[in-house]
Amino acid sequence: xxxxxxxxxxxxxxxxxxxxxxxxxxxxxxxxxxxxxxxxxxxxxxxxxxxxxxxxxxxxxxxxxxxxxxxxxxxxxxxxxxxxxxxxxxxxxxxxxxxxxxxxxxxxxxxxxxxxxxxxxxxxxxxxxxxx
Amino acid sequence: xxxxxxxxxxxxxxxxxxxxxxxxxxxxxxxxxxxxxxxxxxxxxxxxxxxxxxxxxxxxxxxxxxxxxxxxxxxxxxxxxxxxxxxxxxxxxxxxxxxxxxxxxxxxxxxxxxxxxxx
Numbered sequence: 611x612x613x614x615x616x617x618x619x620x621x622x623x624x625x626x627x628x629x630x631x632x633x634x635x636x637x638x639x640x641x642x643x644x645x646x647x648x649x650x651x652x653x654x655x656x657x658x659x660x661x662x663x664x665x666x667x668x669x670x671x672x673x674x675x676x677x678x679x680x681x682x683x684x685x686x687x688x689x690x691x692x693x694x695x696x697x698x699x700x701x702x703x704x705x706x707x708x709x710x711x712x713x714x715x716x717x718x719x720x721x722x723x724x725x726x727x728x729x730x731x732x733x734x735x736x737x738x739x740x741x742x
Numbered sequence: 743x744x745x746x747x748x749x750x751x752x753x754x755x756x757x758x759x760x761x762x763x764x765x766x767x768x769x770x771x772x773x774x775x776x777x778x779x780x781x782x783x784x785x786x787x788x789x790x791x792x793x794x795x796x797x798x799x800x801x802x803x804x805x806x807x808x809x810x811x812x813x814x815x816x817x818x819x820x821x822x823x824x825x826x827x828x829x830x831x832x833x834x835x836x837x838x839x840x841x842x843x844x845x846x847x848x849x850x851x852x853x854x855x856x857x858x859x860x861x
Contacts, residue, residue: 624851641750641861644783647822651843657851738850740748741858 626737627658632667633741636686637677642670643685645742650688653695660736661692662729663721664703667742668710671702671717690718703729744775746853748846750860752784753802754795759788762859763805770813777853778816779806780846781838785860786824789817789838807835818845 630649634641652659663671670686677684692700700721707713707723714723724732733739747766751758766776781789793803810817817838819829824840831840850856 626851628847628850641783644823648782648843648846652847655844655847655851657847738856739858740850740856741860 625657627660627735628652628738628740629733629736630659630661631733631739631741632661632663632670633665635666636670636672636675637680637682638666641742642667643683645740646685646688648740648742649692649697650695653697656696659695659697660699660701660732661697662701662703662732664706664729666706666710668702668706668712668717671700671721672712673716673718686718690720693720699732701729701732743769744777744852744854745769746777746849746856747779748849748856748858748860749779749781749785749788750783750858752787753793755784756861758785758859758861759802759806760800762857763802763809765857765859766809766815776813776815778818778845778849779810780849781817781819782823782843782846783860784823784827786819786827786829789819789824789835790829790833791835792833803835807837811837818849820846 630645632642632645636642671689675684675686702721702723704723704725747762749759749762753759769776788802788806790803795801819838819840821840821842
């Protein structure tokens with residue numbers, strides 16, 4: 611992370627609710643990683659940021675990932691520190707989690723395991739939804 | 743309405759860029775405003791001037807270039823995603839500019855609706 615060079619004005623006049631939807635496994639494609647990069651930049655803009663993890667996206671939060679053998683960066687640790695970046699909620703789709711034989715104990719800390727109805731309500735409340 | 747457009751998949755391989763193009767045209771034709779088009783992920787590959795598709799096929803990057811210049815639309819290419827994929831100012835289509843992810847945030851703030859095209 612952080613290889614970006616940018617010089618931009620930050621607009622803090624308007625505050626919107628942004629939701630990131632992580633729906634893919636962490637390492638098969640670059641989507642979740644580049645989604646995370648958006649969050650880290652957006653965090654400087656004083657917006658209301660939340661994330662939902664559904665489908666294979668729940669694997670993004672799996673504890674104890676080891677990626678040396680596939681030669682890519684292990685970025686799941688960054689999800690753990692998103693709270694420090696002002697990300698208010700990390701919602702995990704309970705159904706997607708149990709369909710993959712996992713429970714909250716398999717995930718990094720600081721997440722909220724919720725049902726689909728809650729996720730639908732969360733999505734409904736947003737101004738901007740970004741799928742990764 | 744003021745639309746923001748986010749394109750997250752590459753040209754030809756995926757329909758995202760075509761759909762976004764048709765959407766953008768339709769929006770302009772209906773008198774809506776396009777606050778900006780942001781190219782991210784493999785979407786940045788839509789902005790290379792080096793593509794040379796067969797003549798009987800659409801030229802995706804040229805089409806974007808013509809469209810954004812004709813309509814005065816801000817076309818932003820994510821610098822981090824572009825660097826990974828070899829897109830630089832040297833091979834960037836006219837009418838587009840390389841900038842940071844903060845611009846995507848700005849677009850989300852500015853637009854009434856941010857519409858994503860991709861998987």
